[in-house]
Every structure is written in structure tokens, then in C-alpha cells.
Amino acid sequence: MTGTAPxxxxxxxxxxxxxxxxxxxxxxxxxxxxxVIAISAAGTNKSTTDYYAGGRAFTGWQNxxxxxxxxxxxxxxxxIAGIIAIYGYDGFLYSIGFLVGWLFVLMLVSEPFRNxxxxxxxxxxxxxxxxxxxxxxxxxxxxxxxxxxxxxxMAGAGxxxxxxLGVNGGTGQDIVVAVVGLLMIFYVLVGGMKGTTWVxxxxxxxxxxxxxxxxxxxxxxxxxxxxGLLHHAAAASPAGNxxxxxxxxxxxxTATKFDFVSLAIALVFGTAGLPHVLMRLYTVPNARxxxxxxxxxxxxxxxxxxxxxxxGFGAMWLVGGKAILAAPGKGDSAVPLLAFKxxxxxxxxxxxxxxxxxxxxxxxxLTITASASFAHDVYAGIMRDGDTDPADEVRVARITxxxxxxxxxxxxxxxxxxxxxxxxxxxxxxxxxxxxxxLLYSLFWPRFTARGALWSIYGGLITAVGLIIFSxxxxxxxxxxxxxxxxxxxxxFPLTNPGIVSVPLAFFLGWLGTVxxxxxxxxARYARMQVRxxxxxxxxxxGRS
Amino acid sequence: MALFQPSRGTASSTYPASSTYPAxxxxxxxxxxxxxxxxxxxxxxxxxxxxxxxxxSFVGPACMLFIGWYFLYVVFAxxxxxxxxxxxxGDINVGLCFGVLQFxxxxxxALSYRRWAARRLDxxxxxxxxxxxxxxx
Numbered sequence: 001m002t003g004t005a006p007x008x009x010x011x012x013x014x015x016x017x018x019x020x021x022x023x024x025x026x027x028x029x030x031x032x033x034x035x036v037i038a039i040s041a042a043g044t045n046k047s048t049t050d051y052y053a054g055g056r057a058f059t060g061w062q063n064x065x066x067x068x069x070x071x072x073x074x075x076x077x078x079x080i081a082g083i084i085a086i087y088g089y090d091g092f093l094y095s096i097g098f099l100v101g102w103l104f105v106l107m108l109v110s111e112p113f114r115n116x117x118x119x120x121x122x123x124x125x126x127x128x129x130x131x132x133x134x135x136x137x138x139x140x141x142x143x144x145x146x147x148x149x150x151x152x153x154m155a156g157a158g159x160x161x162x163x164x165l166g167v168n169g170g171t172g173q174d175i176v177v178a179v180v181g182l183l184m185i186f187y188v189l190v191g192g193m194k195g196t197t198w199v200x201x202x203x204x205x206x207x208x209x210x211x212x213x214x215x216x217x218x219x220x221x222x223x224x225x226x227x228g229l230l231h232h233a234a235a236a237s238p239a240g241n242x243x244x245x246x247x248x249x250x251x252x253x254t255a256t257k258f259d260f261v262s263l264a265i266a267l268v269f270g271t272a273g274l275p276h277v278l279m280r281l282y283t284v285p286n287a288r289x290x291x292x293x294x295x296x297x298x299x300x301x302x303x304x305x306x307x308x309x310x311x312g313f314g315a316m317w318l319v320g321g322k323a324i325l326a327a328p329g330k331g332d333s334a335v336p337l338l339a340f341k342x343x344x345x346x347x348x349x350x351x352x353x354x355x356x357x358x359x360x361x362x363x364x365x366l367t368i369t370a371s372a373s374f375a376h377d378v379y380a381g382i383m384r385d386g387d388t389d390p391a392d393e394v395r396v397a398r399i400t401x402x403x404x405x406x407x408x409x410x411x412x413x414x415x416x417x418x419x420x421x422x423x424x425x426x427x428x429x430x431x432x433x434x435x436x437x438x439l440l441y442s443l444f445w446p447r448f449t450a451r452g453a454l455w456s457i458y459g460g461l462i463t464a465v466g467l468i469i470f471s472x473x474x475x476x477x478x479x480x481x482x483x484x485x486x487x488x489x490x491x492x493f494p495l496t497n498p499g500i501v502s503v504p505l506a507f508f509l510g511w512l513g514t515v516x517x518x519x520x521x522x523x524a525r526y527a528r529m530q531v532r533x534x535x536x537x538x539x540x541x542x543g544r545s
Numbered sequence: 546m547a548l549f550q551p552s553r554g555t556a557s558s559t560y561p562a563s564s565t566y567p568a569x570x571x572x573x574x575x576x577x578x579x580x581x582x583x584x585x586x587x588x589x590x591x592x593x594x595x596x597x598x599x600x601x602s603f604v605g606p607a608c609m610l611f612i613g614w615y616f617l618y619v620v621f622a623x624x625x626x627x628x629x630x631x632x633x634x635g636d637i638n639v640g641l642c643f644g645v646l647q648f649x650x651x652x653x654x655a656l657s658y659r660r661w662a663a664r665r666l667d668x669x670x671x672x673x674x675x676x677x678x679x680x681x682x
Contacts, residue, residue, distance in 0.1 A: 089629075089640055089641075089644075092641075092644050093619075093622055093644075096615070096618070096644055096647045096648070097615075099647070099648065099651055100611060100615045100647060100651055102651070102655070103607075103608070103611050103651060103654055103655065104608070106655055106658060106659075107603075107604045107607060107608060107658055108604065108608065225635075226637065227634070227635030227636045227637050228635075228636075230635075230636040230637065230641075231635070231636045234636065241630075241636075244630065244636060244638055244640075244641070245626050245629050245630035245638060245640050246622040246623070246626045246629050246640055247622075247626040250622075250623060251623070251626055257623045257624065260619070260622075260623050261619060261620075261623060264615075264616070264619040268612070268615060288663075288667065291659065291662065292659070294655075295655050295656065295659045298651060298652065298655045299652070302648050302651060302652060305648070306645075306648060524584075524585065527584045527585050527588045528584040530588060530597075531584045531587050531588050531593065531673075531677070532584075534593070534596055534597065534600065534670055534673075535587075535593075535596075535670045535673045535674040535677065536670065536674055537587075537673075537674050537677045537678060
């Protein structure tokens with residue numbers, strides 16, 4: 001596995017920037033601080049409500065910032081700025097899709113979801129349809145999306161740290177990925193949801209502050225003129241003024257154009273299906289606070305993406321696309337390199353440590369989501385038929401967290417050559433196809449039945465994953481595919497993102513499965529669902545409200 | 546969009562009558578039947594009908610609006626890159642303004658939904674919840 005290190009390994013030796021020793025000290029400082037936060041905030045974590053939902057005691061703004069922290073992963077901070085630095089405007093398209101999707105979460109999902117579930121997405125489907133197979137399907141899609149997202153983050157960690165700590169070569173990166181995995185398992189086991197939420201809040205605040213400071217710095221260098229910045233960036237790029245408009249990455253051919261439309265569908269419908277975002281809605285006392293938290297998230301995420309636009313073009317101008325592509329991690333290293341150009345070794349160390357803390361916090365959030373889904377849905381809900389005591393369920397969740405952490409480490413080691421933002425785009429496509437249709441149908445369509453849910457979840461999941469397997473991501477393009485052997489080619493789907501097919505298909509299958517279901521819809525259950533969703537009757541309240 | 550449209554009148558008009566369907570033929574009836582009558586009554590009430598209609602009348606159009614606006618942007622970015630490159634002032638072009646407007650519209654819709662929901666939805670849902678929870682005690 002060490003043989004498949006990034007193709008750029010030839011330049012690794014020369015590419016470490018800053019002082020590895022100083023970077024290491026700053027990294028260690030961040031890790032210690034976040035560990036102290038996680039431990040001191042953790043409390044006892046004996047009940048399932050404590051462990052999965054932080055006692056439902058967070059306020060709207062706290063949770064809003066924490067959701068922002070979960071969402072602004074390494075893919076956003078490093079990936080999008082990197083795409084802007086290399087391809088210009090096309091990176092901006094990503095950030096808009098990532099932001100606009102939040103309106104779905106705000107208006108259609110947050111309140112009814114908080115009102116009708118306890119810990120997981122499967123809870124909501126279960127209240128409506130009351131069927132063990134549906135719970136199993138929802139748990140499976142939750143686990144799949146979480147794992148995809150986790151592996152993306154782990155892959156990013158390896159590239160980042162190799163740049164900053166001078167850890168060169170495949171084995172060194174593998175060790176870094178393993179250390180990230182160990183730290184994350186520790187956060188989750190000790191901190192539970194309460195601990196990881198506080199880590200998320202602190203991290204998101206530092207991340208936002210860092211982004212704003214760097215943005216001002218870049219703008220100051222350009223004389224506080226956005227037009228001036230764009231002018232300098234275009235002048236520094238070999239593509240010239242083309243970087244200021246769309247099309248450099250996605251306008252190459254008809255296939256790439258539809259690829260972008262496909263990605264746009266995945267991004268805008270995927271956000272509302274991300275299990276680790278949805279699970280955060282349960283950490284507040286009631287639906288009203290859930291609504292407030294999503295509005296806070298929209299502010300945090302939106303302002304952050306506006307900063308990434310400046311940072312990306314700033315990196316294009318001050319660092320240059322060539323130097324970025326030559327660095328390990330390629331586009332993902334644009335922001336660290338920009339920080340080095342602006343503020344020297346110290347700022348580089350701080351920015352990199354923030355990015356590292358981001359990865360740690362996001363993987364911890366994902367792990368807790370996946371372990372909750374397994375322990376609550378699969379173990380307690382299906383294997384034990386709801387008959388478990390909380391301590392037992394929490395114990396299973398902790399064991400699952402260790403298992404998932406291990407799987408993510410192994411996956412991260414294999415996937416480390418792949419672009420982070422791209423992998424996250426795939427996770428969004430799976431979330432948009434497998435999770436969102438059945439969730440929306442359950443909440444708003446009176447006729448929806450268990451068969452419709454099964455068809456929609458499995459249809460969306462299998463189509464999305466299947467089309468990825470038979471796409472150029474996996475085989476057929478020796479330059480970018482996972483399988484680099486040019487003789488192996490089983491790619492028949494021309495696009496790299498499956499969203500344009502799998503999302504509409506999952507909605508269609510949900511409808512088709514329902515209208516052909518011989519069992520009639522359960523009117524009494526829908527009445528209960530709708531009353532609870534809109535009024536909050538019967539929803540679990542928080543510790544303090 | 547049918548998804549958001551409240552059915553006219555009461556719950557029983559959506560389905561002939563809940564007794565026509567043996568609603569719980571597959572699964573044990575116990576957990577639903579316990580509260581079903583309370584929920585059905587609330588669902589059939591005037592207040593709940595108003596709540597649903599208000600929710601749908603804001604959220605339905607708002608979702609159509611932002612999805613249409615977003616995909617309009619995507620289509621222009623992909624299929625009309627020349628238009629997006631037209632300069633507005635300095636090196637700022639149409640594409641950048643269009644993109645930033647997506648941010649502005651997202652913030653605006655989020656804030657107006659929050660204010661609108663606090664004013665128009667919350668009092669109604671509070672009243673209904675109190676009625677249901679009071680009845681249960």
C-alpha cells in the first residue's frame with residue numbers, strides 16, 4: 001500500500017514548507033487544547049441522550065456554530081480554496097452548491113426532523129412507517145454516507161500533514177492517518193456528543209477567525225480592491241482572464257458540463273441528507289432552537305465561503321498554480337502555502353493546525369453519527385427489538401466507534417491520492433439519493449408506504465454507488481482513476497458524479513414503490529406524524545430550555 | 546406542488562375513512578391506536594388546518610424560488626460561460642455578481658423564514674401543543 005503514494009512523490013523532499021519542528025509544536029498545542037475541552041465538557045455520558053445528543057442542552061447559536069464546524073470540513077477549507085487557486089471561478093460553483101442546500105435543511109427538514117426523531121434519521125422513518133426493514137435500510141445508508149465522508153477527511157489529513165511536518169513517503173503518511181484515527185476514537189469515547197460539540201464550536205470559531213484574518217490580509221495586499229485582486233490573480237495564471245469565468249474545469253467537453261450539473265444536483269440535495277448534520281439537530285432542546293441553529297449555520301458557512309473566494313484567488317496570485325500543483329496534496333495545499341507567503345512560518349503553522357483540528361473534529365462527528373446509527377438502529381432497534389438498557393446501548397456505540405475508526409484509517413490510507421473535495425462530492429451524491437427522498441416523503445406525503453421507502457433508499461444507494469464504481473473515478477482514465485492500470489477499464493458511465501441520474505431515480509422509485517404497494521397507507525400514523533412534526537407534541541425536550 | 550398543498554377540510558377527506566382501511570394490518574396496532582384519536586382530532590381542527598396552509602404557502606413557493614434561481618445560475622455557468630464573462634466594472638464580471646447574489650438570496654430567504662415562522666407559525670403551534678398535552682394529563 002505504500003507504493004501507491006501520490007504521483008508527486010518526486011517533489012516531496014523539496015516541498016515541505018516552514019519549520020517542521022515549529023509546526024509540530026503548534027499541532028501538539030491544538031491537539032492538547034481540544035483534548036482538554038473534550039474531556040472537561042464530557043460529563044458522565046451514561047445515558048443515550050447524553051452520549052448521542054449532548055443531553056439536548058445546547059442553545060441555537062452554539063449548535064449552529066457546531067454544525068458549521070461539522071460542515072466546514074477539510075474539503076471546504078482546503079479543497080474549495082485549492083480548486084479556485086487552480087481553476088479559478090469553477091471552485092466558486094462548489095461553494096454556492098454547498099451553501100444553497102442549507103435552505104432545504106432550514107425550511108423542510110430541521111423542525112419536523114427534530115420533532116419526530118430521537119437520535120437518528122431512521123427514527124423519523126420508523127415513526128412514520130414502523131417497519132424493521134426500513135430502519136435497517138436507513139441505517140445502512142447512514143453508515144455508507146458516513147464512511148465515504150470519513151475516508152475523504154482521512155485522506156486529506158495525510159496530504160496536509162506530509163506538507164507540514166516533513167513526513168515524506170508513503171509509510172510516514174500512513175502513520176499520520178493512523179494517529180488521526182486514534183485521536184478521533186479517543187475524542188468520541190471520552191467526549192461523546194457533548195465533548196465533540198464543544199470541540200466543534202471552538203474549532204469553527206478559530207477557523208472562521210483565521211479565514212477572516214487571512215482574507216483581510218490578502219485584500220490589503222491588493223489595496224482593498226476585489227477587482228484588483230482578480231486582476232493580479234488572472235495575470236499570475238497561465239490561463240489568464242479565463243480563470244475569472246466559469247468553464248476551466250467543467251467547460252472542457254459535453255461530458256464535463258453534465259458532470260458539473262450532476263455535481264450541482266448532488267450538492268444542493270445532499271446537504272439535507274447528511275447524517276452527521278441531521279444528528280446535530282437533536283442536540284438542542286426543541287424545534288425552534290433547531291431552526292435558529294440552522295440560520296446561524298447559514299451565516300457561518302456563507303461568510304466562510306465568501307472568504308474562500310478571496311483566499312483562492314489570493315493563492316493563485318501570491319503562490320501561483322504551478323507551485324500549488326507541485327506541492328504534496330496539490331490543491332489542498334493552496335491555503336497553507338498562501339499563509340506561509342503572507343505571515344511566514346508562524347501563520348502557516350497556525351493555519352495548518354486549524355486545518356488539522358478541523359479534520360479531527362469532523363471525523364469525530366462522523367464517527368459518533370455512524371456509531372449511533374449502528375448501536376441505536378441496528379443493535380437496539382433491530383437485533384434487540386428496542387429492548388436494551390441505555391448503558392448497554394452506549395457500550396455498543398463505543399465499540400462501534402472503535403471499529404469504524406479502524407475502517408476509516410484503512411480506507412484513508414488507500415484513498416489518500418484522491419482529491420478531497422471530489423470525494424466529498426461523491427458522499428453528497430449518495431446522501432442526496434439514498435437519504436433525502438425517503439425523508440421528505442415520510443414528512444410530507446400522506447400516501448408514502450414502507451415499500452416506497454425501501455425502493456427509494458436501496459434504489460438510490462445502489463444506483464449512486466454502482467454508477468461510481470462504473471465511472472471514470474474507478475477505472476478507464478489512467479491519469480485520475482483509482483485503478484491506474486490502463487488495461488483495466490469497466491467504466492461505462494461517462495460522468496464522475498452520479499447525482500443527475502441517482503437523485504431523480506430515487507425520488508421516482510419512492511413514488512413507484514408507494515403507488516404499487518398492495519398495503520394501503522397508514523392514515524393514523526401520518527396524522528400522528530404530521531401533528532407531531534408541526535407542533536412538537538411528544539418530542540423529547542432538552543435538559544435546559 | 547402537491548407535496549405542500551394541504552388537503553381541503555379535514556383528515557377524513559384525504560382518505561375515505563380510517564375505518565375503511567384496516568390501517569394496521571401489518572404491524573401491531575398498539576402504539577398508534579393509543580393516541581390516534583387525539584392526533585386525528587387535532588389534525589382535523591381549524592387551527593391545525595391554518596398551520597398547515599400557512600407552512601405550505603411560505604415554504605412551497607420559497608423552495609421553488611431558490612431551487613429555480615440556483616439551477617438558473619448553474620445552467621448559465623455551464624452553458625453560457627461567455628455571458629458570465631461579460632465585465633460589469635473593472636475585473637468584476639457577470640458570473641461573480643450572479644454568484645454573490647446567490648449568497649445574498651440565501652441569507653435573505655433564511656432570515657425572512659426565521660422571522661416569518663416566529664410570527665406566523667410559532668403562536669399557532671404552541672396553542673395546538675398545549676391543547677394536546679393538556680388533554681393527555
